[in-house]
Amino acid sequence: MFNSYLTLEDVDVANKRVFVRTDYNVPLDEFGNIVDDTRIRETIPTINYLIDRNSKIILASHLGRPKGKPDPKFSLYPVAKRLERLLGKEVKFAPDCIGNQVEEMVNSLKPGEVILLENLRFHEGEEKNDPEFAKALASLADIYVIDAFGTCHRKHASMYGIKEFIQPVVMGFLLERELKYFEKALVNPQRPVVAFIGGAKVSSKLGIIKHLLERVDKIFIGGAMAFTFIKAQGYDVGSSLIEEEMFEEAINTIEKAKELGVKFYLPVDFVCGQAISEQTPVIEVAWQEIPKGWMGLDIGHASITLIKEILKDVQTIIWNGPMGVFEIDKFKTGTFGLAHAIAESPALSIAGGGDTDYAIHKAGVIDEISYISTGGGAFLQLLEGKVLPCLDAITRGE
Numbered sequence: 001m002f003n004s005y006l007t008l009e010d011v012d013v014a015n016k017r018v019f020v021r022t023d024y025n026v027p028l029d030e031f032g033n034i035v036d037d038t039r040i041r042e043t044i045p046t047i048n049y050l051i052d053r054n055s056k057i058i059l060a061s062h063l064g065r066p067k068g069k070p071d072p073k074f075s076l077y078p079v080a081k082r083l084e085r086l087l088g089k090e091v092k093f094a095p096d097c098i099g100n101q102v103e104e105m106v107n108s109l110k111p112g113e114v115i116l117l118e119n120l121r122f123h124e125g126e127e128k129n130d131p132e133f134a135k136a137l138a139s140l141a142d143i144y145v146i147d148a149f150g151t152c153h154r155k156h157a158s159m160y161g162i163k164e165f166i167q168p169v170v171m172g173f174l175l176e177r178e179l180k181y182f183e184k185a186l187v188n189p190q191r192p193v194v195a196f197i198g199g200a201k202v203s204s205k206l207g208i209i210k211h212l213l214e215r216v217d218k219i220f221i222g223g224a225m226a227f228t229f230i231k232a233q234g235y236d237v238g239s240s241l242i243e244e245e246m247f248e249e250a251i252n253t254i255e256k257a258k259e260l261g262v263k264f265y266l267p268v269d270f271v272c273g274q275a276i277s278e279q280t281p282v283i284e285v286a287w288q289e290i291p292k293g294w295m296g297l298d299i300g301h302a303s304i305t306l307i308k309e310i311l312k313d314v315q316t317i318i319w320n321g322p323m324g325v326f327e328i329d330k331f332k333t334g335t336f337g338l339a340h341a342i343a344e345s346p347a348l349s350i351a352g353g354g355d356t357d358y359a360i361h362k363a364g365v366i367d368e369i370s371y372i373s374t375g376g377g378a379f380l381q382l383l384e385g386k387v388l389p390c391l392d393a394i395t396r397g398e
């Protein structure tokens with residue numbers, strides 16, 4: 001599917017000025033410290049490859065939402081410092097991403113040296129896909145690398161418009177890896193394939209569920225979404241979160257699964273509380289037994305046993321969304337149970353989406369999941385079958 005896209009290995013980068021568009025939109029705490037540097041670490045193979053080939057490496061990214069003007073709160077300076085530590089070498093930092101001073105700094109780079117430019121979104125032109133801004137960025141380099149998978153669903157200047165002003169535009173190793181795993185899980189998967197989809201709202205995940213139904217052999221719906229499916233069939237769910245306007249779609253989905261021969265699973269028991277709070281009393285009951293005034297806030301132990309049963313014969317696992325309100329300790333067992341069950345399975349597993357990524361880290365099983373996507377929105381768009389517009393910017397080979 002993506003075979004014709006040029007990658008870093010298809011071009012001669014030796015001694016060239018190579019611009020790498022990364023996604024260093026990392027979470028920061030109130031003091032500006034980096035809370036999770038996964039997105040930085042994942043770009044190290046691309047950078048080291050270029051260092052080894054004596055390229056002059058220009059890194060650029062956005063961070064947060066500075067609204068088109070400089071805002072020190074969103075400076076990429078802490079990222080430059082973290083990169084220095086991870087690379088074990090100096091990383092220069094430019095106070096802007098375009099302009100004379102940046103040009104001078106870039107032109108004085110020696111082979112193998114690295115510079116990180118200041119936040120691209122300090123200029124309005126980035127999000128507006130302004131050609132002048134894209135042209136100014138392009139003028140800094142000979143070769144352009146897109147390695148910002150997490151931003152591939154945004155038609156911004158450095159991601160999309162850039163292709164008009166510099167060629168070739170190639171994929172970095174992070175982007176290539178994301179697409180490779182996506183292909184393995186959804187385009188040419190080893191079967192049977194199972195998808196676990198959790199989260200709060202059917203309305204926000206319906207596109208994903210519909211797309212996956214056509215591609216998987218089994219699907220398990222957890223999180224609050226399960227209650228819309230149960231209630232739509234006429235059963236009581238106490239005070240659990242439901243979306244009445246989604247009842248028809250829920251029934252259609254169950255029918256569609258039947259038609260396609262996809263095994264459709266819902267949780268068989270729930271951990272319930274009287275409020276979404278750490279203090280609420282809890283009970284664990286079968287799905288038919290949720291009392292009035294109680295809401296299901298996690299899947300129960302029988303559901304985790306069911307999940308292990310589902311996993312017994314599968315070869316490929318896709319996971320997005322928590323099984324319960326995992327942010328509260330009392331309701332995290334289901335999500336962690338799923339994470340551990342996936343970790344124990346020898347099947348190829350890919351997982352992604354902000355909450356899912358966080359839950360996997362908290363469950364301590366990052367190394368046991370085959371691939372954790374670095375892109376929240378971009379990953380969800382791929383699961384939904386949407387084309388990522390920025391892939392259009394990549395130069396195609398023969």
Ligand code: AMP
Pocket residue numbers: 198199200201204222223224225241296297298321322323324325326327355
């Ligand atoms: P989403 O962004 O759609 O993936 O939803 C994630 C959110 O769903 C998390 O913040 C969870 O706390 C929430 N969630 C999961 N299960 C439930 C549930 N049973 N009741 C209420 N909220 C839930």
